[in-house]
Amino acid sequence: MDNATRRNFLKDLGLGAAALSVAGEGGRAGEIGQSVQAGQAGQMPGRPATGESAGEAARPVNIMAIAAHPGDAFFAMGAAVAVQTHLGGRGAFLSLSLGEKGSATIPPARYGQMQREASERAAQTLGARALFLDYPDGEIPVNDEAKFAVCDAIREHKPGVIVTHWRGSWHKDHQACYAIANDAIFYAGLPAIARNAPAHNVGQRFFADNWEDATGFVADTYLDVGGVFDRWIEACAAFPMWRGENGFRYDDYYISLGVARGCLSGFERAIALMSAPDQLTRRLHSL
Numbered sequence: 001m002d003n004a005t006r007r008n009f010l011k012d013l014g015l016g017a018a019a020l021s022v023a024g025e026g027g028r029a030g031e032i033g034q035s036v037q038a039g040q041a042g043q044m045p046g047r048p049a050t051g052e053s054a055g056e057a058a059r060p061v062n063i064m065a066i067a068a069h070p071g072d073a074f075f076a077m078g079a080a081v082a083v084q085t086h087l088g089g090r091g092a093f094l095s096l097s098l099g100e101k102g103s104a105t106i107p108p109a110r111y112g113q114m115q116r117e118a119s120e121r122a123a124q125t126l127g128a129r130a131l132f133l134d135y136p137d138g139e140i141p142v143n144d145e146a147k148f149a150v151c152d153a154i155r156e157h158k159p160g161v162i163v164t165h166w167r168g169s170w171h172k173d174h175q176a177c178y179a180i181a182n183d184a185i186f187y188a189g190l191p192a193i194a195r196n197a198p199a200h201n202v203g204q205r206f207f208a209d210n211w212e213d214a215t216g217f218v219a220d221t222y223l224d225v226g227g228v229f230d231r232w233i234e235a236c237a238a239f240p241m242w243r244g245e246n247g248f249r250y251d252d253y254y255i256s257l258g259v260a261r262g263c264l265s266g267f268e269r270a271i272a273l274m275s276a277p278d279q280l281t282r283r284l285h286s287l
């Protein structure tokens with residue numbers, strides 16, 4: 001199966017449609033949700049159009065968030081997972097670390113346990129699973145052990161879509177997660193790499209809109225999250241750090257970002273995603 005067939009990007013510019021289709025479980029096409037390409041909605045007078053709303057009914061696809069820390073998984077990636085579980089897809093949050101060193105006042109062992117419990121509560125709220133690899137916070141290694149551990153999680157959960165960190169981050173754990181996820185997706189899809197579970201091709205990979213990963217982040221996809229916004233906030237509220245206890249007002253930032261991204265995309269509430277570069281290739285029929 002060649003790359004174009006496997007990834008099955010049904011982007012027909014002639015029709016102006018931009019359905020983000022992926023090879024889901026069993027090869028069935030799925031979509032991350034009702035989304036639009038950047039700049040498509042709410043075209044202003046005099047401003048050139050760059051596309052249009054997908055306009056098709058969203059279909060569920062299994063989704064996995066792969067994050068360095070639980071906060072990243074739920075705050076920056078959780079709404080995308082919530083959309084898919086709401087539609088009937090399976091969702092999983094994989095945190096490479098517990099983020100146990102994130103508190104200035106609570107010892108790491110205690111804080112790590114709090115983070116784990118908060119993740120499990122938040123995942124339950126969203127109808128998803130919380131998974132952990134327990135690498136030390138701040139010291140996530142970029143090595144084959146970590147890559148194969150993530151590969152195994154991908155093969156077990158069979159996501160059609162993965163949301164993870166963009167590499168343009170000041171945080172070394174986030175940079176590490178980007179590199180680990182990238183190679184893990186590659187390993188997961190290779191049948192010649194024998195693991196306990198059979199190979200699984202991930203249909204699409206997106207990078208999350210994370211305040212710590214902003215260098216070079218360019219939003220190219222907007223996802224309507226209006227129907228799950230309140231539940232996603234409820235899930236995030238399981239984490240004490242959501243309300244700013246650790247110095248950053250995550251709640252104010254991500255809630256207002258959902259409003260701002262909604263304004264840009266013509267949805268009530270939205271999140272922005274950045275496509276992996278290989279997903280931006282377009283094929284134009286000329287005959």
Ligand SMILES: [Zn+2]
Nearest residue numbers: 068069072171
């Ligand atoms: Zn983080």
